[in-house]
Amino acid sequence: MNQPTLALCIPAYNAAKHLPRLLDSAASQTIPFDEIIVCDDASKDNTATIAASLGAKVLANSVNRGCSVSKNHALAAATADWVHFHDADDILLPGFTAEAAVWMAMNDAPEVVIMAYEYRNFETWHLYGVSSIDDAAIAADPIRYSIEVKLPNFGIYQRTALSNIGGFDCDPDVLYNEDVAFHTKLALHGFRFRASNKITSINFLHSQSMSQNNQAKCLKAQFAVMRKVATVAGQKYPREIATKFWAVATGLAAHEEWTTADAALAAAAKLCTGVPSGNSPSFDFLCRLIGPRLAFRARERVIRKFKPHLR
Numbered sequence: 001m002n003q004p005t006l007a008l009c010i011p012a013y014n015a016a017k018h019l020p021r022l023l024d025s026a027a028s029q030t031i032p033f034d035e036i037i038v039c040d041d042a043s044k045d046n047t048a049t050i051a052a053s054l055g056a057k058v059l060a061n062s063v064n065r066g067c068s069v070s071k072n073h074a075l076a077a078a079t080a081d082w083v084h085f086h087d088a089d090d091i092l093l094p095g096f097t098a099e100a101a102v103w104m105a106m107n108d109a110p111e112v113v114i115m116a117y118e119y120r121n122f123e124t125w126h127l128y129g130v131s132s133i134d135d136a137a138i139a140a141d142p143i144r145y146s147i148e149v150k151l152p153n154f155g156i157y158q159r160t161a162l163s164n165i166g167g168f169d170c171d172p173d174v175l176y177n178e179d180v181a182f183h184t185k186l187a188l189h190g191f192r193f194r195a196s197n198k199i200t201s202i203n204f205l206h207s208q209s210m211s212q213n214n215q216a217k218c219l220k221a222q223f224a225v226m227r228k229v230a231t232v233a234g235q236k237y238p239r240e241i242a243t244k245f246w247a248v249a250t251g252l253a254a255h256e257e258w259t260t261a262d263a264a265l266a267a268a269a270k271l272c273t274g275v276p277s278g279n280s281p282s283f284d285f286l287c288r289l290i291g292p293r294l295a296f297r298a299r300e301r302v303i304r305k306f307k308p309h310l311r
Helices: 019-027 047-053 067-077 096-104 135-140 142-148 159-164 172-188 215-233 238-254 258-271 281-290 292-306
Strands: 006-012 035-040 057-060 082-085 112-121 127-130 155-158 193-205
Touching (some): 006 067, 006 096, 019 035, 019 047, 035 047, 035 067, 047 057, 057 067, 067 159, 082 096, 082 159, 096 112, 096 155, 096 193, 135 142, 135 193, 142 193, 142 215, 142 238, 155 159, 172 215, 215 238, 215 258, 238 258, 238 292, 258 292
Parallel strands (some): 006 035, 006 082, 035 057, 112 193
Antiparallel strands (some): 082 155
């Protein structure tokens, strides 16, 4: 029986300075990737030239469309049995493909395998920690797990199954939360998930990353994702989704983005009455006394007056 094949798909925008390191890490695998595809998202630098010079198949978007569109273009161009998506500024460790091969060769392999990774500082390589994905929990209930835990794209995915559901969600409203949009979509479509505990990638955290520089947009995207999830699974997972809505409202309150914060609280109330656990007793009491909408505003005023360093 032939070994299943694996494609490395890389969305890239102005990534010329990062691609050599990533593609070098791909070339250092003990088992070679069967395909390496770079989708250049209308970069202003020589991303496409660098990718081609290093042996990748290069696709080019005529205008900048975002990482989800680029990933879908790479997915459509791939012919391998499985695909792995990797950001241009992260890297693979030498055992990635060997670990992937074990899972891909399994009888009745799941459609999704999330691979373990390290968190490191991009500039200093300081190790912040390692991922902790509960294999038993994610296998037992992928929907609940993908709602409660932000799963990154350090995974391998059966290409045909992924293509059949249209790949990544390209809705602009979820752009800044595309990892969660992606994995909740797969879970809601009935994909089976497993998790490997072997560390095979490095996820670099940037002080000037898209998420760090666009925190309010990220929170609004989280609201958009959970609103979609609630439409499909709200009756089965009301408390889990409501808790996420409350977390979104908490973050948006810190940015005084009250319109979306209020919408998140209203969405939570439709799913589940009461205040989620984890808040202080005084805030719980305030929510019950004057309602969450006013309680959030009152708490924010207190923080800004007495603890302005938190804002």
